[in-house]
Amino acid sequence: MSSVMANNKTTNKAANTTTRPKGFSIDLKTWGPFIALLVLALLGVLINPAFLGLDNLSNMLTRSAFIGIIAIGATFVITAGGLDLSVGAMAAFIAGVMIILMNSLVEQFGAGLTTVLLGVGASLLLGLCAGFINGMVTTKGKIEAFIVTLGTMGIYRSLVTYLADGGTLTLDWAVRDIYRPVYYGSFLGITIPVWVFLAVAVIGYILLNYTRFGRYCFAIGSNEKVAEYSAIHVDRIKTMTYMLQGVCVALATIIYVPRLGSASGATGVLWELEAIAAVIIGGTMLKGGHGRIWGTVVGAIMLTMIGNILNLTDAISNYLNGTVQGIIIIVAVYLQRASWRKTAP
Amino acid sequence: MLLSARQICRSFGENQVLFDVDLDLQAGEVHALLGENGAGKSTLVKILAGYLRPTSGEVLLNGKQQHYRSSGEAEADGVVMIHQELALAEQLSAEENIFLGRELRRGPFLDRCAMREQSRAALAELETHVDPRARVKDLSTSDQQMVEIAKAITRDVRVLIMDEPTATLTENEVKVLFELIARLRQRGVAILYISHKLREIEQIADRVTVLRDGHLVDSGPMAGRSKEELARLMVGREIDEMYPPRTHLAADAPVVLEARDMVVPGAVKQASFTLRRGEVLGFGGIVGAGRTALIEAVLGLRGKSAGQVLRNGQPVLLKNLRDAVHQRIAYLTEDRKGKGLVLNMDLRSNVTLLNLRAHCHPLIDRRREEQAYQQAIQRFDIRLRTAARTAAELSGGNQQKLLLAKVMSIDPEVVIINEPTRGIDVGTKHQIYHFIHELTEAGCSVILISSEMGELIGLSHRVAVMCAGVLTGVLEGEQINEHEIMQYASGIKGVGVDEQRYG
Known part of the structure; x- marks a missing residue:
């Protein structure tokens, strides 16, 4: 039955010519963040050659790892048309529970690897559950993600304050000695957090671009109805993005x-x-349907880099970090939108 | 000459879509603009209405050259366009939409009373029951279309451009619209009317202009031009047989799909039907009769409160479309932009979206995906005249073929097709009809939901007709004719309507 449609093409003028539209605008969209990062780095070197020092670069990348890893999760949530405002509070809550758990496990297992591993396991489980709750309430309750995660943000934030009794939860000193290398240690000259960041980024990239899950995220973020009519379990995929975020x-x-x-x-x-x-x-895109993992990685590094550069110079006060970040965010988005407009017919 | 276009050329990037097109509109005439999808009709009228600027050539109003920089400037001159895709603010009321951007005021405040009165008058002229205070979101598509038309006629309109105005209207609404067009014509309004429905054009047009691939191929009075001739001019070749012969149905052809006593709250009251192997089962009825609701409930896309679905005689539970896909049932939605295609996604990903797991092991194999896409282009004759990267950039007919390719990617045994030719040119229609024939020849079964009477009559073995949520009858053989279908569709004939109406 594969012929009738093709048989009818008597006036098939120049059909199937897939000439790629070329132009500067496309390049800017793909490479924009990388170019911006390069420009920023160049600026850093000009301001203070110490910027290029191995210690400084390593320190900067290590710091950017926290936000970077969280942002990779957020890329999935946002690409699928959602939003998660609870991540900061969730991190604090998980950290609090983890510390309490490990401190209490010291009596039973001693300050050893077991304690740390149990703490790590609990942390992952907690993140998974927290994400599951965000996802289920959003999809089954049919409430906007903004509202749901605004709610859970408040809940986690107050829970950690309650657990700490308004003060600070401190990790047992003995455990801290064992646990320390996870942040301060390094492998092949690169710190562990940077390795984790890189691993998460690579896995995230494959997940978003080479799996059904990723493709479905794009489809759902573009148009949920179309996704539903394409036999995609929309609620399940959306919940999975929040769990991944967790x-x-x-x-x-x-x-x-x-x-x-x-x-x-x-x-x-x-x-x-x-x-x-x-x-x-x-x-x-904040409204969903289009996501890029390497862009996110660059974005996270850029945000840290701004603070770092301001630290290295006296020209601009360090207190203006937020101002510079704010300007960069707006300019970055403006440039991307401008190129969107150009490519549209 | 009221409005003239002289030697209009227009390019998008390197892609030229209009070549030296002339068009003359006289006061008090209905001028039909014909052409296949992608022939450049929409681009031309957008230039006339100030939405686009020509690359070269000029637009003359009353002999004076105009350089509209926006649609607002054209509207100020009385050149108004009604869009193919409705351009209404959903959350605002009908009256607020009608006066959007030119609100009547008393001092600094809105003059709501005056606006309501004028809106009511305009809607009354269209013989609709739409309440000016109703929110547009809550209106049916055809009522929204009426609001759009009311919006145009409340202006001091001299040239009215209508792009496919009847695509979403019921037969009766079309009649009212034509009466309105006749009145506007008497008032001296020039009407430029774009439609694929040659029957309509034969009915109302005074003059006709035909575009093909961006070139003007014919222009002149409607009198003396036949439908067949115009169709040939549009397509550029002979259309021999619009409808292919029906597939012979074996007497013992088994029932492949059956729905029993389906009830969808607020839409369908107890409907049952059967579909046999190799059969085309048509579904007729006016818009809103519950045909789509019934079918989507069968597929698990909508909730049902009662009913059973049997596949090859076995009861099956279809909770969502994935379950239906497992049963090798494919569904082509009537809303190709809202539910069918991811418009901002590339073409390849659209084609493979429904059956992506076939290209995963476990990562997506981009090469095999590309192969499947190239095959789909060949098989469904998707014409990429422009370097389209996303589905949004394709013409309506090509979008429909792309959607067909997507739906057929699961290699289905039962294909449910909802309004396959809405807003589609003659050539593509022809292809789709032959495709349906091919499916049944290969042993597939087809359910065809359509508001086009000709399609139902020309293609179906049996026609199920619905009216107000009730399946009033299933017509066979000689019974399948326009008169009979209308009788059942309006509830004059058939079972179950009376009790529902008076009970």
Whole structure:
């Protein structure tokens, strides 16, 4: 039965010519974030040659890992048309529970690897559950993601404050010694957090671009109805994006806890906005349907780099970090939108 | 000459879509603009109405050259366009939409009373029951279309451009619209009317212009031109047989799909039907009769409160479309832009979206995906005249073929097709009819939901007719004719309507 339609093409003029539209605008869309990062790095070198120092670069990448890992999860959520505002509070909550758990396990298992592994496992499980709750309430309750995650944000934030009794939860010193290398250690000259960041990014890239799950995220973010009529389990996929986000938050928390060895109500404040900013700078559309993992990685590094450069110069006060970040976010999005407009017919 | 286009050329990038097109509109005439999808009709009228600027050539109003920079400037001159895709603010009421952007005011405040009165008058002239205060979101598509038309006629309109105005209207509404067009014509309004429905054009047009591939191929009075001739001019070749012969149905052809006592709250009251192997079962009725609701409930896309679905005689539970796909049932939605295609996604991903798992092991194999896409282009004759990257950039006919390719990717045994030719040119229609014939020849079964009487009569073995949520009858053989279908569709004949209406 494969012939009739083809038989009818008597006036098939220049059909099937798939000439790719070329032009600067396309390049800007794909490479924009990378170019911006390069420009920023160049600026850093000009301001202070110490910027290129191995210690400085390593330190900067390590710091960007937290936001970066969370932002990779956020890329999935946002691509599928959702939003998760609860990630910062979730990180604080997970950190708090993890510390309490490990402290109490010391009596039973001693300050050993078992304790740390159990803490890590609990953290991942908690992230998975928290994401599951966000996803289920959003999809089954048919409530906007903004509202649901605004709610859970408040809940997690107050829970960690309650657990810490308004103060700070501190990790047992003995455990901290064992756990320390997860943040401070390095392998082949690259710190562990950067390795984790890289691994999450690679897995995220494959997941988003080479699996059904990723393709479905694009479809759902573009048009949920079309996705439903394409036999996609929309609710299931959306919930999975929140669960993935939860796991990413847990991973970020796992490498964050040994850094300070403590958690409080002030942990992870505004991380959700930084993560969203990284995603947006990277070229993912806030309204969904289009996402890019490497863009997000670059976005996260850029945000940290701005602070780093301001630290290295006296020209602009360090207190203006937020101002510069804000300007960069707006300019980045403006450039992307301008190129969208050009490619539209 | 009221409005003239002289030697209009228009290119998008390197792709030229209009070549030296002339068009003359006189006051008090209905001028039909014909052409296949992608022939450049929409581009031409957008230039006339100020939405686009020509690459070269000029637009003259009353002999004076105009350079409209926006549709607002054209509207100020009385050149108004009614869009193919409705352009209404969904959350606003009908009256707010009608006066959007040119609200009547008393001092600094809105003069709601005056606007309501004028809206009511305009809607009354269209013989619709739409309440000016009703929110547009809550209106049916055809009522929304009426609001759009009311919006145009409340302006001081001199040239009215209608792009496929009847695509979503019922027969009766079309009649009212034609009466309105006749009145506007008497008032001296020039009407430029785009439609694929040659029957309509034969009915109302004074003059006709035909475009093909961006070139003007014919222009002149409607009198003396036949439908067949115009169709040939549009397509550029002979259309021998519009409808292919029906597949011979074996007397013992088994029932492949059966629905029993389906009830969908608020849409369908107890409907049952059977579909046999190799059969085309048509579904007739006016828009809103519950045909789509019934079919989508069978497929698990909508909730049903009662009813059973049998596949090859076995009861099956279809909770969502994935279950239906497992039963090798394919569904082509009537809303190709809203439910069928991911418009901002590339063409290849659209084709493979429904059956993506066939290209996964476990990662997506981009090469095999590309192969499947190239095969689909060949098989469904998708014409990529433009370097279209996303589905949104394709013409309506090509979008429909792309959607067909997507739906057929699961290699179905039962194909359910909903309004396959809405807003589609003659050539593509012809192809789709032959495709349906091919399916049944290969042993597939087809359910065809259509508001086009000709399609139902020309293709179906049996026609099920619905009226107000009730399946009033299933017509066979000689019974399948326009008169009979109308009787059942309006509830004059058939079972179950009376009790529902008076009970």
